[in-house]
Amino acid sequence: MRVEGIEVLVAPLALREPVASAGLTQLDKTTLFLRVVTDAGIGWGECAAYPAARPPDLAVDDLEPVVVDRVLGRLRAAGPVGTLPPADAIAETCGGEGSVGEQMVAATIEMAVLDAELKALGRSLASWLGVGRRQVESGSLVGIPPGRDLGRLLDAAGAAIGRGARRLRLKIEPGWDRTPLAAVRDQFGDVPLLADANGSYGPGQQPALRALDDLALVCLEQPFAPGDLAAHRSLAETMVTPIGLDESLWSAGRVEEAVGAGACRVACLKPGRLGGVAATISAAVACASAGIACFVGGFFESGLARALNAALAGRDEFSLPGDLGDPDGYLVANPFSYLETAGGLVLLSEDPGIGAEPRPGLLEQVARHRWVSWSS
Helix, strand or coil: CEEEEEEEEEECCEEEEEEEECCEEEEECCEEEEEEEECCEEEEEECCCCCCCCCCCCCHHHHCCHHHHHHHHHHHHCCCCCECCCHHHHHHHCCCCCCHHHHHHHHHHHHHHHHHHHHHHCCEHHHHCCCCCCEEEECEEECCCHHHCHHHHHHHHHHHHHCCCCCEEEECECCECHHHHHHHHHHHCCCCEEEECCCCCCHHHHHHHHCCHHHCCCEEECCCCCCCHHHHHHHHCCCCCCEEECCCCCCHHHHHHHHHCCCCCEEEECHHHHCCHHHHHHHHHHHHHCCCEEEECCCCCCHHHHHHHHHHHCCCCCCCCECCCCHHHCECCCCECCCCEECCEEECCCCCECCCCECCCCCCCCCEEEEEECCC
């Protein structure tokens, strides 16, 4: 594909309200976007980096401009002057499983090139992915309320269920685990319920986690530090509740390692961290082959990246509802259109490209931008 240039935009996106998890509160979602201008048309990509990043993820300022330029330099050197590799070769060209930062940038470029390619072909992303279904289920995330207020937690959970959420993913931490989970279970019956600990427990706190076994959770997600697969395996061997991993899964190879180690029975796969569509499909296939349930996780994306995630969630390997709710619900101003949603279902796009378009006037309000020429 011949390319004129790539525009890098850093846009401040405000959250409607702070979202608290173990030891971390998201106050805003400053996001990096790429606009790729090609001879076949324009494509858009969105980076998963966010301001208050938790390892292994990185913040936008950790990537732009140094890591972005390093990855772009590899792509520039990979082929004839003024060209880019096809989307399905982007990740490999960028060095395969490099640093998480490089994978996040590669995923952004892959998305933009894929968007341009599919528009030129007149083909939807869902069709290109071989997705047969027209809609996918969406879950909802409920953060830790200010002051650990149980009433506010139940109000938030009830509001999510009222909007049609097909499962709830509750943030927990030491001292805020059994009580909120049991309250939601008592109030809302058999709603599918996940507990997400974001690595906030130590291996010595296993008894507190085993005390959750009677709550019929879909999974206990990421109880221990991302690097400690052995602790997750040890806990998995003593609990009825399936153990899920998120931050531990930072590449397709790492997913295979975690599955092989018996460290999880549920996987939260995030395309923006893993390196893009191709890497996520590889990881999902590995999970499905091993009987590991998986779902598509999110980073409070705009409508652009969330539309890509929704299409991926339509593949057969993903058996659990993903983080696919309408970004208008958590962003004050969502700069990209999103898909039609109703009753906890997201209708996949049949339009050419990723399935989202920039909304007029919103991306002009960026914090900074620069143009990277590709034609010489």
